[in-house]
Amino acid sequence: QVQLVESGGGLVQAGGSLRLSCVASGSIFSIDTMGWYRQAPGKQREFVATITSIGRTNYADSVKGRFTISRDNAKNTLYLQMNSLEPEDTAVYHCHAVNSRTLRPYWGQGTQVTVSS
Numbered sequence: 001q002v003q004l005v006e007s008g009g010g011l012v013q014a015g016g017s018l019r020l021s022c023v024a025s026g027s028i029f030s031i032d033t034m035g036w037y038r039q040a041p042g043k044q045r046e047f048v049a050t051i052t053s054i055g056r057t058n059y060a061d062s063v064k065g066r067f068t069i070s071r072d073n074a075k076n077t078l079y080l081q082m083n084s085l086e087p088e089d090t091a092v093y094h095c096h097a098v099n100s101r102t103l104r105p106y107w108g109q110g111t112q113v114t115v116s117s
Contacts, residue, residue, distance in 0.1 A: 002026045002106040004095040009111030016085050016115070022078040022095030022108055032100035034071060034078045038091035039110075045094065049080065062088075085115045 008020040024031065035050030049059045049069040057069055068081040078095060095108035 002028060002031060002097055002099070004097060004106055004108035006093065006095045006108045006111040009093060009113045011114045011116065012085055014086055014115055014117050017081070017083045018085065018113060020080040020082070020093055020095075020111060020113075024076045024078070024095075024097060027099075028076050030099045030101060031097045033098050035096045036069065036078075036080045036093055037096055038089075038093045038113075040091040043091075048093070050096075051078070082113070085113075087115045087117045089113060090115050 003025045004022055006020060006022045008018060010018060012018055032053045033050050036048040037045050038048050039045040047060050048063055049057065049067060051057045051069045051071050053073065059067065066082065066084045070079045071077065090113060092110040092112050094110045097106045
C-alpha cells in the first residue's frame with residue numbers, strides 16, 4: 001500500500017504562483033512514475049504532468065512552460081511548481097503514483113487550487 005498526502009493549494013490571483021507537495025509513505029519502493037492530475041468542477045479528471053524515478057518528465061500542453069514537476073526521492077516527496085496561473089487552472093489537484101510491478105494506481109485526496117481573475 002502507498003499513501004499520498006498533498007499540500008500547498010490555496011487561493012491566488014491570476015499571474016501568481018503556488019507550489020504543491022505530495023508526500024508518499026508505505027510501500028514506496030514499488031513506485032516508479034509519479035504525477036499530478038486535476039479535476040475542475042463539472043469536468044473529468046485530466047493529466048497535468050508526470051515524472052519517472054530517473055527524472056524524465058511529461059506535461060500537458062496546457063501547462064507547458066508554466067508548470068514544473070520535480071521529486072526528491074530522499075524525502076519521498078513530489079512537487080509541482082505552478083507559475084503564471086490562470087483562472088482555467090482552478091481545480092482540485094491530485095497526486096498519483098503507480099506500482100511499477102503491478103501497475104496499480106494510487107491517488108491522494110487532493111488539494112484545492114483556486115485562481116481568481
